[in-house]
Amino acid sequence: xxxxxxxxxxxxxxxxxxxxxxxxxxxxxxxxxxxxxxxxxxxxxxxxxxxxxxxxxxxxxxxxxxxxxxxxxxxxxxxxxxxxxxxxxxxxxxxxxxxxxxxx
Numbered sequence: 001x002x003x004x005x006x007x008x009x010x011x012x013x014x015x016x017x018x019x020x021x022x023x024x025x026x027x028x029x030x031x032x033x034x035x036x037x038x039x040x041x042x043x044x045x046x047x048x049x050x051x052x053x054x055x056x057x058x059x060x061x062x063x064x065x066x067x068x069x070x071x072x073x074x075x076x077x078x079x080x081x082x083x084x085x086x087x088x089x090x091x092x093x094x095x096x097x098x099x100x101x102x103x104x
Contacts, residue, residue: 008042035080040073056088 011033018025033039054060064072079085 008039031080035077037073037077040077041069044069044073056090 015027015030018027048061052061076085
C-alpha cells in the first residue's frame with residue numbers, strides 16, 4: 001500500500017467522489033493541483049518506487065538525482081505553469097501474444 005500525504009489523499013478522494021456522483025462534471029481547476037510541487041514530488045516518489053523505466057528521452061533516476069531532484073521538478077513545474085511543457089512521444093514496445101501468427 002502506498003502512503004500518500006493527507007492533502008493529496010483528500011484531493012484524490014474529493015475528485016473521485018465528485019466524478020462518481022456527477023459523471024458529466026468537468027474539472028476545470030485541476031491543472032493547478034497538478035502543478036504543485038507537492039504533487040510533482042509525490043509523483044516522482046511513486047514512479048521511482050515502482051521501478052519506472054527511463055522514457056523515450058533516456059533520462060534515468062540516477063541522472064535526475066545527480067543534477068538534483070528539486071531542480072528537475074522545478075523545471076517541470078515552470079514548464080507546466082508557463083504551458084511550454086511538451087511531453088515526448090510514448091515509447092512503444094510490442095508484446096507478442098501467445099498463439100499469434102508471427103507473420104504480419
